[in-house]
Amino acid sequence: MIKLTNRLKTAASFVRADRVTADVGTDHGYLPAFLVMSGITKDAIAADIAEGPLDNARKTVEKYALQNNIRLILSDGLDNIPHNVDELIICGMGGNLIADVLAKAEWIKNENMHLVLQPMTHSQDVRQYLAKNGFYIDAEKTCCDDNKNYIVISAFYSGENAEKDGFYYLFGDKISPDSSTDKAYIKRQYSFLRSRYEGLLQGNNEAEAQKYKALLEKAEKAGFDL
Template sequence: MIQINKRLTKVSEYLNHNKLADIGSDHAYLPIYAIQNGFINKAIAGEVVKGPFLAAQHNTKIYGMTDIIEVKLGDGLEVIDDTIDVITICGMGGPLIAQIIDEGQHKLSHYPDLVLQANIHALPIRQVLQKIGYQIYDEQLIKDKKHIYEIIVAKKGEMQLDETEMKFGPILLKSKTDLFKEKWQRELESLNKIIKQLENHNDHERYHEINQQILHIKGVLK
């Protein structure tokens, strides 16, 4: 059995589908693990970089899965087809995940489920999901080593998030777990360092912008 890290294990818990497309699959760890555990039956492992593409091919061969995991070299969602009923995009920043979805939205006309795991800045993901007719069904924070990751699960549906829900996550906001508080406390510390540096400059617009962010986070953490 293949071993995968804590954040990908958490992502796999949302898989209960027939065919997965794992975008930016790297070594195809997630599809292999999900098939071994009976979460999916088959998969496409999509990779845009030649090195990880070859690594994914190598691993599917080692685990005897070349017939059920198709490793494809291609940009973003270009590797998927209508047989896919769930897509995972993990281990990237929120803006890049949002860009992949936005640029590939013509491939999502059959509305497969989306399980997205952002390293940083998940706000653009929520913006693009709302724009293209997806609704957030679950959100979760996961701490792996010292880093806190956001997982967003979305299905076909309508939503209208306000500014606070977009930034912090509609479901995460309701629970406000200890991990949620830790994540945003860290963000506050970073912003406070920035604002101290700005005090010595005349960039009043930037100072005001950062200060507003600080007040927003403090208001949510109350």
């Protein structure tokens, strides 16, 4: 059995059983291999934009003889992903890239769709895309690997766009400073917020700086100024 990092294990913990599952930006294909080998899914796609990573995935598929269960697809984002996929995983990319990939594929907007997203940075871009495009976040989990902190977001489509503020985009509404892994994530987001504010002040961008000041105050009120 493949041993996953905590980051990928956390993503795997969200995946619903017996769905058509695609892991986009798969690289070594460890996640789909784990999902098949642990009986969570029989029909998986391992997709990547580049031949090299897809070759890595091919080696994993061959090593564990998973050819009947995992299809390898060369795809820029969701361009070549079959539309019967209803479990879509994107891990290990920047949040801005994840949001761009999702935004290019209108077909994912259906009520069977479940997204499991693990942005390495800019998780605020992912929450913003989701809220503005009819998805709601049902759960988020933070985790650590080698002292690095990660967040995984689980979202479903409802078709209802939500008006959320910058505070929600940065921190979501599922995490709490009482959990040590959430705390590390909150710290990271808070320091991003603070450095953005300071950058705007230095650049004499008063109007934008005021918006960030309000967000900082909201974060302080929530006890997120860690």
